[in-house]
Amino acid sequence: MTKHLKVKDFGKKTEQLHKLDPKDFTKLPYPYENWVDPEIPEIPEARKADRDVSLDGILNVNFPKPKTKEEEEELVAKFLVGLRRLLTKENNWPFLKPFMLSLDNCVKCNTCSNACPIFESSGRADIYRPLFRSDILRRIIKKYVIPGGSLTARFSNNINLNWETIARLAQLSYRCTLCRRCAQTCPMGVDNGLMTREIRKLFSQELGIAPQELHEDGTVKQLETGSSTGINPPALMDLVEFLEEDITDRTGLNIKIPVDKPNADVLIIHNAGELLSWPENVEAFAILFELAGINWTMASEMVGYDSVNYGLFYDDMQYARVTLKHSEVARKLGAKKVVMGECGHAHKAAMAIGDRIWLAESNIPRESSMVTMEDIILNGKVKFDPERNNFPVTLHDPCNITRSMGIVEPQRRVIRKICPQFREMTPHGVHNYCCGGGSGFAIMQSNNFPNWRMSISGRKKFAQMLGAFTREELDSKSGVYVCAPCSNCKGQIRDMITYYDAYERMKMLYGGLVELIINCMTDVKEGYIEWEDFH
Numbered sequence: 001m002t003k004h005l006k007v008k009d010f011g012k013k014t015e016q017l018h019k020l021d022p023k024d025f026t027k028l029p030y031p032y033e034n035w036v037d038p039e040i041p042e043i044p045e046a047r048k049a050d051r052d053v054s055l056d057g058i059l060n061v062n063f064p065k066p067k068t069k070e071e072e073e074e075l076v077a078k079f080l081v082g083l084r085r086l087l088t089k090e091n092n093w094p095f096l097k098p099f100m101l102s103l104d105n106c107v108k109c110n111t112c113s114n115a116c117p118i119f120e121s122s123g124r125a126d127i128y129r130p131l132f133r134s135d136i137l138r139r140i141i142k143k144y145v146i147p148g149g150s151l152t153a154r155f156s157n158n159i160n161l162n163w164e165t166i167a168r169l170a171q172l173s174y175r176c177t178l179c180r181r182c183a184q185t186c187p188m189g190v191d192n193g194l195m196t197r198e199i200r201k202l203f204s205q206e207l208g209i210a211p212q213e214l215h216e217d218g219t220v221k222q223l224e225t226g227s228s229t230g231i232n233p234p235a236l237m238d239l240v241e242f243l244e245e246d247i248t249d250r251t252g253l254n255i256k257i258p259v260d261k262p263n264a265d266v267l268i269i270h271n272a273g274e275l276l277s278w279p280e281n282v283e284a285f286a287i288l289f290e291l292a293g294i295n296w297t298m299a300s301e302m303v304g305y306d307s308v309n310y311g312l313f314y315d316d317m318q319y320a321r322v323t324l325k326h327s328e329v330a331r332k333l334g335a336k337k338v339v340m341g342e343c344g345h346a347h348k349a350a351m352a353i354g355d356r357i358w359l360a361e362s363n364i365p366r367e368s369s370m371v372t373m374e375d376i377i378l379n380g381k382v383k384f385d386p387e388r389n390n391f392p393v394t395l396h397d398p399c400n401i402t403r404s405m406g407i408v409e410p411q412r413r414v415i416r417k418i419c420p421q422f423r424e425m426t427p428h429g430v431h432n433y434c435c436g437g438g439s440g441f442a443i444m445q446s447n448n449f450p451n452w453r454m455s456i457s458g459r460k461k462f463a464q465m466l467g468a469f470t471r472e473e474l475d476s477k478s479g480v481y482v483c484a485p486c487s488n489c490k491g492q493i494r495d496m497i498t499y500y501d502a503y504e505r506m507k508m509l510y511g512g513l514v515e516l517i518i519n520c521m522t523d524v525k526e527g528y529i530e531w532e533d534f535h
Contacts, residue, residue: 082206437492
């Protein structure tokens with residue numbers, strides 16, 4: 001294992017730069033102090049033959065190996081063309097200024113490394129330092145793109161641009177969840193998360209290389225069928241009928257979900273993953289809006305019922321195609337406001353980044369469901385009994401809602417009202433740790449990547465979840481609840497609970513915020529959160 005990897009080694013022909021050894025991972029707290037992680041499985045030799053796994057033995061980006069020297073040279077040439085485009089206003093107008101500032105201002109203080117949960121959890125492996133991949137890109141630009149230019153040089157530039165460098169850089173850009181904790185702590189304002197995302201964009205838009213889950217099974221499927229889950233409009237209507245029946249079975253309420261209602265005050269767009277994996281979340285919003293007297297609707301037009309936008313993580317063009325479709329659907333329905341359901345990246349895609357795209361007649365007001373729920377609860381629009389939620393509850397902060405957008409208190413004002421035993425994780429709010437499934441990782445299930453996601457990228461979050469509860473609460477198995485108001489975060493947390501057998505060990509439950517609201521509403525019969533049926 002290479003303990004102190006140098007950037008100059010990145011392009012050398014070696015079998016593997018870093019081998020993952022579970023003994024080096026940071027230890028988990030009680031009751032997992034002596035937890036021995038499964039060994040990271042090897043990629044089958046058949047896959048190694050035509051894919052590069054020399055970075056750390058993990059594979060989540062299918063980067064085909066060139067068969068000839070000519071193919072390799074063509075690959076390098078395309079990479080350089082894309083890199084030059086990243087540095088021009090015409091081709092990178094959304095992010096050029098922060099990208100250039102991040103390129104030029106790093107002083108190598110490594111403050112970012114100490115803030116990175118992946119670097120820490122891995123046993124402080126050099127390749128996972130936030131500045132490592134940025135420094136490789138910085139050296140390539142200085143040597144091959146703008147030699148002698150304005151980019152500050154604080155190093156001897158001994159990087160070699162070849163097949164190994166490019167393939168490993170592609171893989172390395174998918175060892176970061178883009179949580180931007182590094183950017184938050186950098187004294188110079190360098191955003192290594194943005195740098196990583198721009199590397200991904202280069203590979204996708206210029207070389208056609210991106211994880212299948214994000215591209216073919218993500219944005220491409222969403223634009224072709226209507227949803228990244230494959231739900232088309234007719235299937236959506238079948239699901240709506242199921243949701244209405246399930247609401248009646250669970251609560252006794254007869255609620256009709258309005259679809260394509262014109263000129264509604266609120267158009268809510270959910271992550272379509274909720275419809276398949278957590279329908280109780282979509283049902284809970286329907287119950288809440290109906291009982292609060294809100295004039296609302298959902299859309300059935302292609303893409304308009306799925307807030308997912310994986311282009312945010314890897315490709316500007318795919319991002320723009322999806323978000324423009326969202327704005328078009330809202331405009332056609334005449335919605336006065338779009339409310340984003342419990343999905344972190346959908347918040348950022350439609351709101352923070354969407355402000356650059358939802359222009360002119362498409363600039364329909366957008367609101368976080370955290371704010372919507374806060375208004376309903378704090379202004380007494382529904383009746384609730386907090387004692388129905390009298391069990392230990394902690395709150396996970398989705399990175400894109402809290403750190404990226406500053407929405408911190410609305411969800412807390414709600415949860416303090418309805419959960420008597422609420423307690424914070426440490427740290428929390430804008431200082432939270434990523435769930436480990438950010439930037440699309442939560443949906444990446446192929447090859448041996450899930451083991452890396454469970455053992456390393458999600459390790460700090462799992463430790464936080466354990467640390468939020470006392471030993472007595474965990475040992476009693478009476479039930480503890482991790483509130484995660486984000487669909488992708490819930491997927492990651494579900495997988496961690498399964499991986500670490502946390503439900504059987506301590507009856508650890510997870511779910512959204514709106515389910516907690518419905519669980520304690522006095523106009524709904526008790527038991528909306530079904531503890532015994534969870535697993």
